[in-house]
Amino acid sequence: MPKVSVIIPVYNVEKYLSQCLDSVINQTLTDIEIICVNDGSTDNSVEILARYAAKDKRIKIISQENSGYGKAINTGLTTASGEYVAILESDDWAESDMYDTLYNTAQQYNLDIVKADYYKYWSSDFNQLVKIGRIQDYNTVFSLKPEQYMSKIWGSIWSALYRRKFLQDHHITVTESKGASYQDTGFIFKTNICAERIMLLDKAFLHYRQDNINSSVKNKAKIFALSLEYDEIENYLQQHQLFQWQTLFLRRRIEGCLWNLNRLSPENRHIYLQQKKPFMLSVLHNQHMGQFQLPEKKRRKLRLLETSETLFLWRYRWKDFIQNLRRFIR
Numbered sequence: 001m002p003k004v005s006v007i008i009p010v011y012n013v014e015k016y017l018s019q020c021l022d023s024v025i026n027q028t029l030t031d032i033e034i035i036c037v038n039d040g041s042t043d044n045s046v047e048i049l050a051r052y053a054a055k056d057k058r059i060k061i062i063s064q065e066n067s068g069y070g071k072a073i074n075t076g077l078t079t080a081s082g083e084y085v086a087i088l089e090s091d092d093w094a095e096s097d098m099y100d101t102l103y104n105t106a107q108q109y110n111l112d113i114v115k116a117d118y119y120k121y122w123s124s125d126f127n128q129l130v131k132i133g134r135i136q137d138y139n140t141v142f143s144l145k146p147e148q149y150m151s152k153i154w155g156s157i158w159s160a161l162y163r164r165k166f167l168q169d170h171h172i173t174v175t176e177s178k179g180a181s182y183q184d185t186g187f188i189f190k191t192n193i194c195a196e197r198i199m200l201l202d203k204a205f206l207h208y209r210q211d212n213i214n215s216s217v218k219n220k221a222k223i224f225a226l227s228l229e230y231d232e233i234e235n236y237l238q239q240h241q242l243f244q245w246q247t248l249f250l251r252r253r254i255e256g257c258l259w260n261l262n263r264l265s266p267e268n269r270h271i272y273l274q275q276k277k278p279f280m281l282s283v284l285h286n287q288h289m290g291q292f293q294l295p296e297k298k299r300r301k302l303r304l305l306e307t308s309e310t311l312f313l314w315r316y317r318w319k320d321f322i323q324n325l326r327r328f329i330r
Contacts, residue, residue: 007076038068098205
């Protein structure tokens with residue numbers, strides 16, 4: 001059993017793949033397996049994988065028809081034999097001591113999940129540090145409680161290790177929906193609420209690329225992709241009778257709705273609201289949210305939506321204008 005299985009879903013990333021693979025094969029933790037799942041690439045990604053696999057026997061290549069990011073990761077999870085698993089996107093890269101540090105921490109504290117800060121990265125070698133917790137959240141073992149809200153731990157699937165047996169015991173996989181985006185949203189929610197021992201590290205190792213124009217987060221056309229993820233989370237809570245997490249889930253879902261509106265085009269925002277407006281207003285008037293009550297700033301947004309959908313959407317268009325103006329000035 002290797003200490004860590006690193007799962008790398010690969011789809012048409014010839015421009016960045018070598019940097020990603022170099023960062024993994026040069027890890028100071030050498031007892032790893034590297035599972036590269038080629039999801040029907042049509043560029044030179046397959047040739048790059050073959051060249052690296054010929055030099056490093058730890059690399060396993062699995063090829064499948066194009067089935068989407070979620071299916072690729074689940075294929076890797078099925079194949080993985082490591083004590084812990086990591087998921088690394090093929091346009092990102094990790095510093096050489098990332099898995100060594102994460103694994104030793106997981107071992108020392110018997111963790112289900114260990115997660116670190118990360119950098120937003122541009123090809124110009126500009127890095128922006130992203131902190132995933134508050135000062136008091138770091139370097140201590142905790143588990144989430146249904147009445148607890150930690151806003152910044154809901155991202156960064158790729159700067160973490162997950163105990164493989166923990167994932168199996170709780171039947172946690174990634175949503176499989178071909179062509180969709182944000183398929184790690186459900187995975188993150190499920191792992192966070194099911195884990196009994198989590199630790200956040202106030203160190204950053206992972207460089208999360210921001211300038212890949214083919215990245216799924218750049219695709220503004222997938223209006224309801226995030227909604228599919230929240231539907232999957234709701235099904236998981238029902239299936240496993242985890243009703244105590246329902247209120248926390250509602251807050252995550254409404255925040256997801258508001259965030260999603262930022263990335264959509266003006267036309268798609270209107271389409272999105274036609275479906276989501278009733279849910280959004282129901283949360284505004286829900287008197288049972290307890291301490292998960294939305295911050296006042298977000299409640300003001302929802303009250304504006306209730307008063308005037310036109311004004312609500314105009315605020316987003318004004319924000320678009322300001323962002324575009326800043327890009328032009330730069």
